[in-house]
Amino acid sequence: MDVKAVRKHFPILDQKVNGHPLVYLDSAATSQKPDVVIEAMDSYYRKINANIHRGVHTLGSLATDAYEEAREKVRRFINAGSTEEVIFTRGTTTSLNTVAYSYARAFLKEGDEIVITPMEHHANLIPWQQAAKATGATLKYIPLQKDGTIDLEDVRKTVTERTKIVAMAHVSNVLGTINPVKEVAAIAHEKGAVMVVDGAQSAPHMKVDVRALDVDFYAFSSHKMIGPTGIGVLYGKKALLEKMEPFETGGEMIDVVDLYESTWKQLPWKFEAGTMPIAEAIGLAAAIDFLEQIGLEAIHDHEIRLANYALERLSAIDGLEIYGPRKRVGLITFNLKGVHAHDVATALDNLGIAVRAGHHCAQPLMKWLCVPATARASFYVYNTEEDVDRLYEGLLKTKEFFADVL
Structure with missing residues (x-):
């Protein structure tokens, strides 16, 4: 290199x-952008600026193609099974909140447990606090070792038959700890819980294979991986996403709207309400190309x-x-x-x-x-x-x- x-x-x-x-x-906060990312976004605004999925004119079709090509690049980047499992959001925070609202609040009940660690970024802590308050679930913490790591035996002691969600950073943004999310996911699944991973500090820096890790949800941001701000990704297993109601509603994510009832588009679009960050998706695609070339x-x-x-x-x-x-x-x-x-x-x-x-x-x-x-x-x-x-x-x-x- x-x-x-x-x-x-x-x-x-x-x-x-x-x-x-x-x-x-300060790249853990936000990374700098290479010229190819800047040029890709500039080219979109100069040549094919139009809204996506809505129009039949040429610019709209070109913009839609570029946006969906970006989704396919993300799918390959994390080895998701389908583009239906790749949802564009505003960033890691929105991705994690989507899971906390659309999954946790819908399926948790009083007496259930959410397990996290004390090393979490607030974006992977506060949504679970709020979900616990809203549902009556209990929030539990896996203890940390003296060096800021976790021990799998502590994970086994903390995750119980009542645990429904285990949420954890793949990499700590403070300690640099690389957590054993694959092994933790296996423990969570043994108890019938789903595994949610904050990948903001891992996706930019190491090869991530969501299927090999066998995580249920995985969130990361573009701006920490030499891409633009304003866009992130939520990966979710298709079977779980299909059960979830949208986090946001409005234009674009709908199928049929009546006066008193509405239905949603299929995955992944039911989670992408309104005008999406089109230029940013194109910039993220260029960032992925750059990283993969290296x-x-x-x-x-x-x-x-x-x-x-x-x-x-x-x-x-x-x-x-x-x-x-x-x-x-x-x-x-x-x-x-x-x-x-x-x-x-x-x-x-x-x-x-x-x-x-x-x-x-x-x-x-x-x-x-x-x-x-x-x-x-x-x-x-x-x-x-x-x-x-x-x-x-x-x-x-x-x-x-x-x-x-x-």
Whole structure:
């Protein structure tokens, strides 16, 4: 994998921030976009801009074809069994809320259990809190090990005959933990529960095969995998999606509308109300092409090497605490002793280094770590060892600065 050649496709990286060459280490929040994605969306607006599925004119047909071709690319990307199982949404959050509303609220009852972990992003926590309140179900948590991983024996103890839903991040956006979702899905299915996976931090960084994992629902976002914002994917097994009522209703998702009753289109369109993000779907398709040309295995290996290199370098900084297991994806979450994470991020930004700081939409996990916030550096296909070196040097300068002023 030629990272220098890859970087040339990302125009935003070729600039200075605060007088320094930009080092972008915030891809876990949102990734940068290659020129092919930008050009694909620009071409749509310049040449075939029209609404989909509704018109018989040429532009409408071309736009519809491009939109549905994007769905087929997503199907292949995650190895879904059919395009009927691929629903376009606004993002991971909407995808997970769709399951929580259309499945959980419809099929859960008092006494049922929803099992999740304390490491979840709020998007895979709050919808289940609300579903539990609405149905009388109980929310339960699989405990975490000291290094931020889960033990399958704890999963077996937590998931019971009353458990109807197990929801879990494939990869933690804070700890970088890679959860054993295939094995957890098998345990869930043994007890008659469905498995819901937040794939926001996994789909961009590793090869995902939803059928091999045997998960029931899988959600991810375009903007974290070099695609545009405003679009995401919900994969669901056809048999489950067919039982579910739409999360949103209105135009486009209907079959027949009468004064007092309506019927819905077949899958996947019954879950896609209104005008969908057409240009964004085309951009996502271009992003998938770009990633697959490089190879998800090569991307994953590259990020693991960067993470290991970063762990080695940053561990040498006295007073820097790193959170999470040794085996992780390409992100490092840390705190510098005596300095708030926001101050660390601000100091690094002054040096042209972009990292994330805060609770990362994971407040229960921050409480488990006993910290108010952390800083996070996340790597992607365009990052290099030189970026890690800049981060290391920036943290040394930050530590020196605050040692002088505190």
